Amino acid sequence: MIENLDMALVNWSRGQFALVAFYHWLFIPLTLGMTYIIAFAQTIHVRTGNPEWERIAKFWAKLFGINFAIGVGTGIILGLEFGTNWSNYSWISGDIFGAPLAAEGILAFFLESTFVAVMFFGWGKVSKKFHLVSIYLVAFGASLSALWILVANGWMNYPVGMVFNPDNARHEMVDFWAVLFSPYAVNKFLHTITSGFVISSFFIVAVSAWYILKGRNLMLAKRSMVVAATFGLISSIFLATTGDGSAYWVAQKQPAKLAAMEGLYEGEEGAGLVAIGMLRPGKEIGDGQNAFIFKIEIPKLLSVLGYRNADAFVPGAEDLVLGNEAQGIMSAEEKIRRGRLALDALAGYKEAVALDDEAGALASRAVFEENYYYMGYGHLFDPNGIIPNVPFIFYSFRIMVMLGFAFIALFLLLLYLTVTNKLEENRWLLWVGIFSLPLAFLASMAGWIVAEVGRQPWTIQGLLPTMVSTSNINANAVILTFIMFAVLLTILVLAEYKIMLTAIRRGPDNKEKGGDNV
């Protein structure tokens, strides 16, 4: 079906998407979360008339504005990259994947861009209530936009609501609601958006902590700290809950990803969860070596989290590659064989249709439909290739989870000390607050690595591998544009950071040394 197997093309295409997505995600979490915090501060102002709260809202809105534009700019590259770099994918899945993107544009982007203009330019120009409603609409628009794009992403991980149409050689949607309300997608949305809330909270915590350390803008900093720590605490607890939901759905629908997350090679009943562990370098499937140099395991927890049953069997990488008859798991080799049958039958069907050979077409179609479920495997050569990069996923997953739990404790502590007015005495904690911002980004990026690298080798789980999803162009074109975006975006991001740091240093009063206004 697709004879496009230039691995340089595939890897550079993936690299380009990862590059732009990485830069995009430096800004989007703040867009997702800060609007709610700004809206909250402004709500207090509108209800109480207290000008300090408006000052707080305005200050964070100014920083939000610096961040917003570059998030928009990096976003358009990603949207069009499906077409420019993943054109085979865009055709094969566009019938399902395009709809959420269009819905995002019509329903969410206009809402965001219209009311963000009111939010930026409306201070004192439109009525306070209209202005406040506009801030809420920006927040809502950003969340709605996240919903649609994550529904699309969720579908790639757990494709539902479609059938394959051999005449057009693509997947076609048959159930919009199944795509929208896919439990995998809903969970992904909730988990990702709350991660944005947590990062936003840390952004405000970090800036406020710095002001408190410097002994300036104390009222703004402390009030912001209370709001951000509260918002962060609630969000991080919810984040852990939805993380559990995400893992559950990965266990159900992407056992290879789960095996990589846990470094699990030999499946077992009542599998334990590795709390801390070090993988043995050079471990390969079926080599009989222990996958771990050492590990500390919580017994049975993986079975409980993945299957809600302490004795459930959790398949390991070896079960998935070599097969496990007792557990009813087909070997990757057999899946590849069936996948090739499907692809050959599809070719036979196309040929028969072209020759008006009705009987031949029917026969081929029957073989195709019987093996359709394995179609994607037909493109693979190496059965081991169905397992993503284990160490990368394993360690990324641990970084994310450990930091996630640490964040809950940190928010709790920050909140307690702010409310009891002991924050200034604990300068170390303020420093921790500042360094938590890069750690929050690290945790979040690690989460994306687990989600996206963990999906490999697939673009659409089980149905379409990345290596046949790219555009049919020369790898050099992709390398060239990779370099172009890497240079351009790095410069722009550095500029953004410098502007942001300058604005923070100048503070709400727009002076080099802000006044103390306790």
Next chain:
Amino acid sequence: MFDSLTHLQLQQYWWFIMSVVASALVFLLFVQGGQTLIGTLGKNEDERTMVINSIGRKWEFTFTTLVVFAAGMFASFPLFYATSFGGAYYAWKIFLVCFVLQAISFEFRRKKGNLLGQKTYEAFLYVNGFLGVFLLGAAVATFFTGSEFYRSEYNLSYWQSSLLGLEILFNPLNIALGIALLFLARTLGALYILNNVNSETIMGRARRQVGLNAIVFLVFFLYFVIRILLKEGFAYHPETKEVFLEPYKYLNNFLEMPVALILFLAGVVLVLLGIGITWFKQSRKGIWFTGPGTFLTVLALFFVLGYNNTCFYPSSYDLQSSLTIENASSSRYTLTAMTYISLFVPIVATYIFFTWRAIDRHKIDDKDMKGGEHHIY
């Protein structure tokens, strides 16, 4: 509600929606056009700031409309999305860079610590205004002139030119539409600023720019339209779907679809009327005529491009690979689902209209730019 529509009706409906979005986008390019006039209309820092803030408050609408056009094409005609973006690769990537530069430039321009300096960001706005608009015009012209791609029996497309989209610059018709679009955008930009900025000096310069740019626009646009009307077009047989070259195809489309002809003529008259009252009657309201006129003209051209058995994205390499609203579209189910979503379009247009009015009630002037309190680009 829409379940009774046939697949073809849905395809036609979605071509209509995409035509509306494309037409709105061309009108909204006044932002880009205005960007290319910053130095011409603003001779000192304060004037430039007024000009930039006038158009800067609208950049997100143009940007969002562009994104929605792309996403809408992905959802409704995914084969176009795959073929054009994945094939005319360099053209679209350069186009993207132009728009990324725009997205950050308004916000970063006058911010302390912006690393590259104010002049660089203003230069970025020029790049977006000149190159971005020109490339868009040249790319849309290929809808009439054709591109070199081959579509396999699996509907996967293979671009045949190793220049990956840059070859569109070798066709004079593509160049002509690129230039025409650029000067149309500049005309619209001058008209918008004339209406939106309260400063006699800027208004005087803007009025002069309307005249100058309109002349260049009209020359290239007429050249393009006349050549298109007289050339062979890419048609397909409604039954067999076979693609063939038809003499005077686009002229025939206008004659066979009087609605398109009427829209086109009305659009052109409005465009000229707006320019005329600006030039001869010293009016500030030209944008209210030229803007809608632009919208109608583009709408008519898109009708001619997609309807009446015409290939909207033709392949000059292999006629049978050409894309039509029938073979490039999403399934009937998806188009139906999307049609429900499209019901929100009028609601979106309504709130945009009222929000613009609320913000634009205050025109841009000197005082406004020195408020200190407000968010200013």
